[in-house]
Structures are given as structure tokens and as C-alpha cells.
Amino acid sequence: MKSLFFLCSTLLLSVATYLFFPCMANAAVSIDGTRIVYPAKASEITIKMMNKGNSPSLMQIWIDRGNPETQPQNSDAPFVITPPIVRIDPKNGQSIRLMFTGEKVPQDRETLFWFNALEIPPVSAEQDKSSLQIAVRSRLKLFYRPAGLAGDAASAPNLVKWQIIPTAKGGYTLRGQNPTPYYVTYSKLNLQSGGQHYDLGNGMIAPLSSEEFSIKGMQSHSKQSQLIYRPMSDYGVGAENKTTVQ
Known part of the structure; x- marks a missing residue:
């Protein structure tokens, strides 16, 4: 656990040297789907990512409750993410597992969380160490859907x-x-x-x-x-x- 905390802290510190954009315009890594639904009956769900670029990308994943300024170390959303930090090689995919921890949430309606994926591109040996790098974040809606809700979401x-x-x-x-x-x-x-x-x-x-x-x-x-x-x-x-x- 200490080693994971050190890795997260180091990663967050390194991100400070990047220019941060909350969009996917220049992202090499794509996420399958435009939203995420977590059915209450599921023990866990899987989110698929694909690196369509020509270089490896380092990804950091976290979930927030609606505040886009929430950082991974401050997130208190009721989900376990495996893995929270992962390298995805070019033309390769990666599955991220989410598990709900059982926090009490309303059972008569959906609850909204936000899934964050921060992509940090590599720095090649040819690049100037002082050159500006861009970290790109994707932020998707994550709906926790209780069982037995009336009607259906499509209607x-x-x-x-x-x-x-x-x-x-x-x-x-x-x-x-x-x-x-x-x-x-x-x-x-x-x-x-x-x-x-x-x-x-x-x-x-x-x-x-x-x-x-x-x-x-x-x-x-x-x-x-x-x-x-x-x-x-x-x-x-x-x-x-x-x-x-x-």
C-alpha cells in the first residue's frame, strides 16, 4: 500500500510539469462508450481502453462525486479501481475493473458519479526536457443504477x-x-x-x-x-x- 501511495504521489507531482487539458481532442487512448452504467446487482464492471497512438501512454484513473477539481488522492467515491495506474502500449488495450464498495445511496433513483482517465504521454529522448507536455483528461458520467427502478432508462x-x-x-x-x-x-x-x-x-x-x-x-x-x-x-x-x- 505504501508503494502504491508513493507511485500515485510521484505521478501527481510529475503531472504538474505538464499542460493539462480536460478533453480528448489530442488523446491517443480512447474509452469504449460515452457513459458508464453500474447496475446494482453487478459485483464489478469492466471499462475497456484502447491506445490508438504510436507511443505508450501512462493512465491514471479515479472517480469523483461531481467536483471536477477532485484529485485522485482526495477522491472518496465508493468504488475500488483496478488498476488505478496503468501503462498501455501502442495499438494495445487495457481493461479497468470497477467494484462498488456498498456505500448507502438512494435506492429510488440513479446516483451520478464521474469517471476520470488522465493520459500522460511519454517524453522521448530527443525532446527538450524543458519543452511543454500535455496531459489529457477524459471525464465520463458514471451512473449507479439500483435494481427494480420503475420503467427503463431508454424511455x-x-x-x-x-x-x-x-x-x-x-x-x-x-x-x-x-x-x-x-x-x-x-x-x-x-x-x-x-x-x-x-x-x-x-x-x-x-x-x-x-x-x-x-x-x-x-x-x-x-x-x-x-x-x-x-x-x-x-x-x-x-x-x-x-x-x-x-
Whole structure:
């Protein structure tokens, strides 16, 4: 255990010499899937990674509760990660195992955690030791899904109720009410009202909760408003759909 702590501390110290980007634009290592679901009945799950680059990459894995500033040594998320640090050779894959430790979480809805994978590229002998290196982090949603939840996650985005709400400052917001026990995520939200189109970007609504999305530029709205949306499922981006807005 002491040797592992020393390795983690050394790795974190070395990352301080890199330029850090929380994106995957220049990453050589890809993660299988766009989200991770941990079913409560599973003893463990496996996340697959693949190094598509031409050089080995050192990966550090940790999970946080929603704060992107959480560092591996401060993470208190209820999961055991094996291995938490791994080298992946070029054109090779690696499986990461997650095991839930049994912390008490709500059993009537999903709980959201975040899976972090930090990729540290190698420094070749030809590179100047003072040259800037880039560490790239991928951050994926990790849903803990209790057993016996009503309905199913795939249908949840279609059950959200939408309503245009006037604001105190004279503008409007679009409120989505999620009556399901699942997180619903949208890669596209486009409101059509009064012959106008309003791009609301993407968004997520927590289980049994509501979320409001600002409608920039709306002066009035029609009773025949519609929302064009594209949900994200456990398997990726779903088909485009539309619904009536109150």
C-alpha cells in the first residue's frame, strides 16, 4: 500500500510539469462508450481502453462525486479501481475493473458519479526536457443504477414534460420536469416557437427533478411550440425526436 501511495504521489507531482487539458481532442487512448452504467446487482464492471497512438501512454484513473477539481488522492467515491495506474502500449488495450464498495445511496433513483482517465504521454529522448507536455483528461458520467427502478432508462427522455416559463426580467426559460428515476441527457435541444428556432445546446436533468434552460432572444412564445431533441442512451446518441411544449 505504501508503494502504491508513493507511485500515485510521484505521478501527481510529475503531472504538474505538464499542460493539462480536460478533453480528448489530442488523446491517443480512447474509452469504449460515452457513459458508464453500474447496475446494482453487478459485483464489478469492466471499462475497456484502447491506445490508438504510436507511443505508450501512462493512465491514471479515479472517480469523483461531481467536483471536477477532485484529485485522485482526495477522491472518496465508493468504488475500488483496478488498476488505478496503468501503462498501455501502442495499438494495445487495457481493461479497468470497477467494484462498488456498498456505500448507502438512494435506492429510488440513479446516483451520478464521474469517471476520470488522465493520459500522460511519454517524453522521448530527443525532446527538450524543458519543452511543454500535455496531459489529457477524459471525464465520463458514471451512473449507479439500483435494481427494480420503475420503467427503463431508454424511455426516460421521452417522458420529460416541457414548459416555457416567463422570467422576472422579461425573458423566458424552458423547464424540463423529469418524473423518472433515471438521469436524462440530451445532445441536442432545439425549440421551435412562433416561427422561430432557438438552439438550447445540450443538457441533463436529474431523476425526479426539474431543470431550466435559458431561451436567448425569445420575446413571446406560441402555444404550438415544439421541442426537437436528441437523447443519449446507455449505448450512445439516440434518434432525433420531438414533443409538444406547454
